[in-house]
Amino acid sequence: MQRRHESGAPARLRRKDLPTDTVALARFLIGKTLIHDLPEGRVSGRIVETEAYLPGDPACHAFIGETRRNRSLFLERGHAYVYFSYGCWALMNVASETAGIGAGILLRALEPLEGVPLMERRRGTTRLLDLARGPGRLSNAMGITLAHDARDLCNGGPLWLAGETCPQAKIGVSTRIGITKAADRRLRFFEIGNRFVSGPAHLNGRGSSPANRSDWRAIPVDSQPASVEG
DNA sequence: GTATGGATGTTCT
């Protein structure tokens, strides 16, 4: 679904606005705004896809214990964990839980809102759909690099989270993408029907055959985070 | 629309 962004930025999210629980935060972030104020101007986008990496989760980088690479996951919620993936890409996460507990949310896709020309230049394409669909593209379009690892997104800095630019649509849940450990857990969240969500259609609520219906499901509006898996 | 394979560098064994 296409959206025009409204004039004026939504309010900054403060740390106390963020749920502490990792699954709750992953769901909360869908529909919120990621903003980066660069010297060249502002780039921003609507978060449409996230993945939760929980405490004690074998797929979470923090599972092996705190190392130099993953230490940002152990920061208080609202800090960035940015790491280098597959030799080319910086992947952006938001640390969750309380300080000392290693867990976080991978931001997988954005619907571009502001600074589209800047994103196009960084990405080397003018295809709106390809600017920030996928975690590597997202960081590339937003100008997020390893230098942003451990940054606090809630301290008034240039990289920050903001509220919704329009009401949150329904959220779907599926298995996570591109992992081998704990691959059956349903910890990927996305805005149902949004074309800027990455991954195969059968995981995004757009599967054509009825057999694919079981690959994802809508989350009941009032469900508790603990009940969305399974 | 989906599937496959190569490229890339850091981290940890």
Add this chain to the structure above:
DNA sequence: GAACATCCATACT
């Protein structure tokens, strides 16, 4: 030296 929360081009149905 293997693993890796990916992307892109290419070759299919």
